[in-house]
Amino acid sequence: MRSNGLSKEHVHSITREALETLTYQKYGDSPTIKSYTNWKLFEENSPLKLPIEANAGSVEIKANVLISGSEAKFDLPKGVELSEGTLGLSQPEESRILGFHFYALKKAYRLKITEDLLEPLVIVSHLSEGAFISHHISIEAENVKAPIIIYDMGEEGTKSFVVEIKAKNAEFELLTVGKHKGLSHYLLRASLGEETRVKAFTIISGGKMSHHREDYSLEGAKSELVLRGMPISINSAVDYLTNVLQYGEKTVGETRVQGFSYENGWTVHRGVAKVFESAKGSSSEVNSHIIIMDKGSLGVSVPMLEVDTGEIENASHSSSVAQFDEDALFYLRVRGLTRKEALNLFVHGIGEALSDHLEKLRSKARSNIKELTEGLL
Template sequence: MFIGKEALERLTYQKYGDSPTIKSYTKWKLFEENSPLKLPTEAKAVKVPIKGHIVLSGSEAEFNLPAGVELSEGTLGLSQPEESRILGFHFYALRKAYRLRIAEDLRTPLVIVSHLSERAFVSHHISIEADNVKAPIVIYDMSEEGTKSLVIELKAKNANLEILTVGKHEALSHYLLRASLGEKTSVRAFTLVKGGKMSHHREDYSLEGAKSELILRGMPIAIGSSVDYLTNVLQYGERSKSETRVHGFSYKNGWTVHRGVAKVFESARNSSSGVVSQITIMDEGSLGVSVPMLEVDAGEIESAFHSSAVRQFDEDALFYLRSRGLDSDEAMSLFVHGIGEALSSHLERLRGKARGNVGELIKGLL
């Protein structure tokens, strides 16, 4: 899929105005200054700290696929370059897209690693098909230098999937997970992202089939950095269910934003939907923004709820931890890490099965 410079120049980062609900909190100027029109679009591969079945480092790719996973080239077509300028940049810089088909149940996670450590604009693109299978998937999204764009497309039917995404950024990062959930598909997703200079992290889920289900837990963290975390859930299938709960943290002049949309269309009768968004500001000078949105068009609905909160860190809890011999940074890290562990029961199961020491990587986020 190709886009030329002329078509790219006509694209904007967002198509709508600067209203309070759809305002863009990503610092797009930084992406403009570090776009594929100004940076090299190829980079060398380096050794990454995580072992994976698919390792995309710089412009190179390595594959060591488990039995039951088939590899080809191409995309599922769930994302298009004409959608926005950042996706235009992604496809403009993209050299090759890879397509995976999970043909049988996986006992251990399929591990995907995306990494960049050079001043360049590099795009990585993985599409995954999963029909009538059970499979855990772990995605590591790491950027140290330059600008990296990672797009994951997922199409599942009658499948049971667990997805753990760990983002560790220092530079600029664009991430898009776009998933289509067919009939009787269940997805349990946990996302943990430490923002870099500017991290734009977006997850789109379309619950198209009857009895499709999504449980999403997210934890964006900005420690002297910026992360704009978007979750979009669209429900079309009858008796579909979704629940999104995000708890973000801002510290040391960090900037954490969560914008979460849940929309139940008229065809999604007898469905349930909810989005809960909370940001904890750990100190003065940090920013937290929470914007959950719920829209229900179906006349018959099982349940629907949404809530928003932006609050200051509990100083009494901090005093208690420090009185036990921890310094301020240790106390903050312990608190944030403890919240992250509590957000999802399946995190430990995925951590225990994953290749490499994901526990150390998660600790390194804090």
């Protein structure tokens, strides 16, 4: 891969003294925003206690953007421009974890997509050493169509990865794959301008503690988001947050999450959908369902819908936490499958159904589902 010459823009920073004034969450008592992340682990493995530099590890994925440890390499296709800096959609003063992120951040990279992409733009964030490492990528696009794949991979240490997206009159197909063993903090924050359409699918294989948050702001008229999420915890923990804020008229927000918890796993989904008064003629939906695959595992589903306008096209939300259907398992087992094979087939099948709304990335989404589910259960 080649490194590109970069134009530089300001990157936020924060002092050690300012960090001491920040909390992980401002309002921890409300049941809808109660913290399910074990922040004590992040405190014990913060950039104040761990090295903030690391060597690049071995990554087999062919990437256009590869950030591993403290090193970054680029092999960008035609129609993607590179510079340094952020879009300013996230600030260090928001929370202690973002304060840690910007405190440890060495460089932030901006990608500008200037023409339609026929092949997926592949971005990899990776850590394989016992350090606290921050990675930050911003993507901006206007009047283009682009498929994007984001891999968030952590084998050791603590990794914070922030992705900022700003789009107008654009169409994105977005596949996010989280595969963790250690501690991970992930924030995707997107601003969708008028007539921007995003089809997103997220699959997360939790680590020791995985805090994964996606914020979408539908600011322009007729902007649309279709989000499917699949958090999986096997003897691990995932706290998955989705926030969809609708400001523009005739916007569409649709979130559906199906999570799984197994072998003392801890899977949480907290989904917020809010339609503001200015979003007349909009529709909003948030569905959250967690399946507990065995005794000893935990599932939490907390969807919340708030509508400030009476001129709404549609608004709904649903929630469930259920035990795995043992009758379905028995049906598969009498046909010769082992328990693990039957559970893998069950999870894989739901994952394929969730990813069906993706077009260009469908085969890649299914292969990632297969990789993350087979052999894990």
